[in-house]
Amino acid sequence: MKTFLALLHKDLLxxxxxxxxxxxxxxxxxxxxxxFSFAVGPDTAALRxxxxxxxxxxxxxxxxLLLAQSFQQEVEAGAIEGLLLLPVxxxxxxxxxxxxxxxxxxxxxxxxxxxxxxxxxxLPAGSLPVMFLVVALxxxxxxAPGTLYAALTARLSSQQVVLPVLLFPLVVPPILAAVKATxxxxxxxxxxELPAWLGLLLVFDAIYWSLSGPLFGxxxxx
Amino acid sequence: xxxxxxxxxDLCRRYGRRWALARVDLDLEPGERLLVLGANGGGKTTLxxxxxxATQPTRGTLRLFxxxxxxxxxxxxxxxxxxxxxxxxxxxxxxxxxxxxxARLLRKPLNxxxxxxxxxxxxxxxxVRSFSAGMRKRLxxxxxxxxxxxxxxxxxxxxxxxxxxxxLVDRLVAELSRRGTTVILASHLVERAAGLCARALLxxxxxxxxxxxxxxxxxxxxxxxxxxx
Numbered sequence: 468m469k470t471f472l473a474l475l476h477k478d479l480l481x482x483x484x485x486x487x488x489x490x491x492x493x494x495x496x497x498x499x500x501x502x503f504s505f506a507v508g509p510d511t512a513a514l515r516x517x518x519x520x521x522x523x524x525x526x527x528x529x530x531x532l533l534l535a536q537s538f539q540q541e542v543e544a545g546a547i548e549g550l551l552l553l554p555v556x557x558x559x560x561x562x563x564x565x566x567x568x569x570x571x572x573x574x575x576x577x578x579x580x581x582x583x584x585x586x587x588x589x590l591p592a593g594s595l596p597v598m599f600l601v602v603a604l605x606x607x608x609x610x611a612p613g614t615l616y617a618a619l620t621a622r623l624s625s626q627q628v629v630l631p632v633l634l635f636p637l638v639v640p641p642i643l644a645a646v647k648a649t650x651x652x653x654x655x656x657x658x659x660e661l662p663a664w665l666g667l668l669l670v671f672d673a674i675y676w677s678l679s680g681p682l683f684g685x686x687x688x689x
Numbered sequence: 690x691x692x693x694x695x696x697x698x699d700l701c702r703r704y705g706r707r708w709a710l711a712r713v714d715l716d717l718e719p720g721e722r723l724l725v726l727g728a729n730g731g732g733k734t735t736l737x738x739x740x741x742x743a744t745q746p747t748r749g750t751l752r753l754f755x756x757x758x759x760x761x762x763x764x765x766x767x768x769x770x771x772x773x774x775x776x777x778x779x780x781x782x783x784x785x786x787x788x789x790x791x792a793r794l795l796r797k798p799l800n801x802x803x804x805x806x807x808x809x810x811x812x813x814x815x816x817v818r819s820f821s822a823g824m825r826k827r828l829x830x831x832x833x834x835x836x837x838x839x840x841x842x843x844x845x846x847x848x849x850x851x852x853x854x855x856x857l858v859d860r861l862v863a864e865l866s867r868r869g870t871t872v873i874l875a876s877h878l879v880e881r882a883a884g885l886c887a888r889a890l891l892x893x894x895x896x897x898x899x900x901x902x903x904x905x906x907x908x909x910x911x912x913x914x915x916x917x918x
Contacts, residue, residue: 545775
């Protein structure tokens, strides 16, 4: 646990020092949301209908850049090799990096939410804590396999292309569940479907988080 | 009787169809210092990487501290340190922060100031990205010292350093040796590095071409060059 906390502290410190990159990612997701709203036009009802999908597409796109960046520094200066040669469990390296990525993505998503509400004229019917829960579970579903694939592709010059190609098919189920759950929070859950979608998200999160840690050691072997 | 620090038999490493390292037999006792020589692509870095467990051997046996690194990687890694041309540092963090992270992971004291002083660096608060290549190298040496290894694998110790840095390397290697650390140096600066070591191994195209006292290494090196020319 001490090792995990030391690694998490390191990843968050590196993330904080590189916060300019986070501002860049926030601007990028904002630009995407603006583009979606321009593409649909001034039809407020249509915008509101698809708002949750646009929000998650923006989060997913920004997440691939965030995940790729998270290993870029480690690989460029050989820091990841330095870490792997320490008496540190590879799983601890993975979970620290994944939790740091999750926190950074949540920060990004929560910063984007109010702007999405403004752009798409959203007034959530459900409670805000439930909305935060949906965003947290959805982001966790992206980050767990995303961190693993970011490590796998970190040494590729074409990482920015390969990472989404590998990651997107795998995150279809959690993204679908997150979009649906977000929709229910925004539009109201008359049929009581929300718990089922949250359950589905939880199951996928549990699978991805439990499998990715042990697989990380194999991925980082030569 | 103490176990040899390094013991290899028929150690080989292949990348694709090319053998980067072949038929290396080594026995190093605790506290010994070995100089590894060779032209670019001769297999020096591959040998250090295999010994550090960063790269798996394709064939042959490797035992470090009497242990099999494939079976007990954590135990082995706890006792060795590798210094390569990549500094293994975080550019956005200061030198102190970089060392503290390592100290925390290794559960060592967090006061890293003496180490920074030892490698001739001030306690600078600016990020490592503003450091010169030589300063990064010095910081990498501090990183190695904090690990207090029983086996130090150092690739091109003099690379990127100024003349003061050369003296620093000589001092640090002597200091490691005093602590009983087994040191393997890979360097192109044959005469200088030979002065630090007792034994030398000359690799050519991955194969051991010559082994003997380090004092004879400059001659063996120039003979090989004349032969190659």
